[in-house]
Amino acid sequence: MTEYEYQGGCLCGNIRFIAKGLPNNPHTCSCTMCQKHSGALTLCWVEFPKDSVQWVGKGGVPSLYRSSDYSSRAFCSHCGSSLGAIDEGPTIGLILGNFDHHESKELIPMSHSYPLSPTEI
Numbered sequence: 046m047t048e049y050e051y052q053g054g055c056l057c058g059n060i061r062f063i064a065k066g067l068p069n070n071p072h073t074c075s076c077t078m079c080q081k082h083s084g085a086l087t088l089c090w091v092e093f094p095k096d097s098v099q100w101v102g103k104g105g106v107p108s109l110y111r112s113s114d115y116s117s118r119a120f121c122s123h124c125g126s127s128l129g130a131i132d133e134g135p136t137i138g139l140i141l142g143n144f145d146h147h148e149s150k151e152l153i154p155m156s157h158s159y160p161l162s163p164t165e166i
């Protein structure tokens with residue numbers, strides 16, 4: 046059986062993570078919240094159970110901004126990189142651009158949420 050393990054972190058390296066296990070729901074999203082969170086029109090996401098993600102950088106856990114009733118957006122308070130979404134539930138969404146290696150086939154987005162409006166493309 047393949048052991049899945051991914052490492053990544055923010056632009057300055059203060060926040061680092063290790064995520065273990067098969068990622069769930071690889072997808073892209075162009076909702077307004079993702080756009081404002083990142084400054085990009087579209088984000089690539091993968092999800093892991095909370096207890097599969099360890100924050101291992103010297104900055105510890107990322108800073109959080111409460112973005113909705115069920116989720117907070119995670120970011121590095123030093124460099125400002127967007128890192129993911131930490132839900133009230135058992136799931137953490139990580140942004141694929143922060144991964145050191147994101148070319149594995151199980152990370153390829155399989156669906157898209159909130160298509161861009163024609164005025165944005």
Ligand SMILES: [Zn+2]
Pocket residue numbers: 055056057058059060121122123124125126
């Ligand atoms: Zn940083």
Ligand SMILES: [Zn+2]
Pocket residue numbers: 074075076077078079080158159
């Ligand atoms: Zn979104």
